[in-house]
Amino acid sequence: MKFKKKRASVKQDIPTASLPDIVFMLLLFFMVATQLREVDVLVQFSLPEAEFIEKIENKRLVSYVWVGRDERIQINDSIVRQEEIREIMYRKRVELPNVIVSFRVDKNANMGVVTDIQQELRKADARRINYSSLLKR
Amino acid sequence: MVKIKKRKLGEAQIPTSSMADIAFLLLLFFLVSTNIDVDTGIGLVLPEFVPPEEQEFVPLSKDRMAALLINENGDVLLDGNIIAIPQIKDNLKVRITEKIDLPSNRKLVVSVKTDRRTVYNLYIQSLDQVKGAYFEVWEEYAGAKYGKSVRDLTPEELEDVRTKIPIIISIAEPEKV
Numbered sequence: 001m002k003f004k005k006k007r008a009s010v011k012q013d014i015p016t017a018s019l020p021d022i023v024f025m026l027l028l029f030f031m032v033a034t035q036l037r038e039v040d041v042l043v044q045f046s047l048p049e050a051e052f053i054e055k056i057e058n059k060r061l062v063s064y065v066w067v068g069r070d071e072r073i074q075i076n077d078s079i080v081r082q083e084e085i086r087e088i089m090y091r092k093r094v095e096l097p098n099v100i101v102s103f104r105v106d107k108n109a110n111m112g113v114v115t116d117i118q119q120e121l122r123k124a125d126a127r128r129i130n131y132s133s134l135l136k137r
Numbered sequence: 138m139v140k141i142k143k144r145k146l147g148e149a150q151i152p153t154s155s156m157a158d159i160a161f162l163l164l165l166f167f168l169v170s171t172n173i174d175v176d177t178g179i180g181l182v183l184p185e186f187v188p189p190e191e192q193e194f195v196p197l198s199k200d201r202m203a204a205l206l207i208n209e210n211g212d213v214l215l216d217g218n219i220i221a222i223p224q225i226k227d228n229l230k231v232r233i234t235e236k237i238d239l240p241s242n243r244k245l246v247v248s249v250k251t252d253r254r255t256v257y258n259l260y261i262q263s264l265d266q267v268k269g270a271y272f273e274v275w276e277e278y279a280g281a282k283y284g285k286s287v288r289d290l291t292p293e294e295l296e297d298v299r300t301k302i303p304i305i306i307s308i309a310e311p312e313k314v
Contacts, residue, residue, distance in 0.1 A: 020160050115251070128181075128182055130176070131261055132176060133179060
């Protein structure tokens with residue numbers, strides 16, 4: 001007796017023609033969301049933790065100030081002296097009137113440095129600030 | 138008659154099956170190199186800079202003012218009394234709540250003052266408590282008046298909450314050493 005293999009009469013492959021399109025769509029999303037240029041952070045710091053924090057909606061407005069655990073201050077790509085802050089921040093403020101200055105300060109730093117930077121910021125009239133901190137769990 | 142054989146044309150095709158692989162490769166690269174981190178932190182607006190000679194002393198009545206002092210030993214003083222950091226929130230909440238119906242020039246002002254040698258983390262923890270107190274009062278007020286969470290309020294309602302309970306945190310003028 002001859003056995004015949006049972007086979008469905010319809011074609012059995014999944015159409016893969018649109019697969020590249022789907023993948024490209026994902027790809028595009030990630031390409032847009034990626035920012036490759038990251039500032040080299042030259043100071044060491046670990047952020048404090050807090051419960052009642054807010055998100056900064058508009059990342060474009062943010063300008064960072066780092067303060068490391070050795071209390072060195074970094075703005076943009078370089079370590080700056082305290083006297084230079086006012087000038088730099090004033091220029092940023094002219095470029096971007098509602099700039100938010102985000103403080104990324106090591107949690108064991110002294111308030112003295114922070115106070116000094118704040119005074120400089122007030123003189124430069126860049127008064128919107130944000131103390132960067134992580135969500136406490 | 139000679140039969141002319143028509144040459145059959147081979148179908149010209151670019152193999153597209155590997156296209157997906159290439160796209161996946163690119164995708165993976167961008168997946169790995171993306172960091173979608175949202176900046177989070179405690180927002181604040183610094184007071185305007187006034188040169189020392191032009192500074193005026195504006196007297197504030199005692200009951201409007203909540204003076205928070207974090208000294209270099211890590212003690213936190215609220216109006217001169219030592220307080221544990223987690224207690225700040227509840228303490229302030231009471232005082233904020235009782236001023237909801239007062240006019241805007243009689244709302245609570247929280248003044249935060251630090252020494253030069255205060256540890257930054259303590260300052261953030263205290264500020265966090267102050268913010269937390271305000272947020273919780275907001276939440277309670279919105280719940281009582283509109284029956285919803287602050288997050289779901291319309292812009293006008295949010296404006297009302299903001300004017301009723303304004304967050305006034307004043308960073309004290311640093312003392313010259």
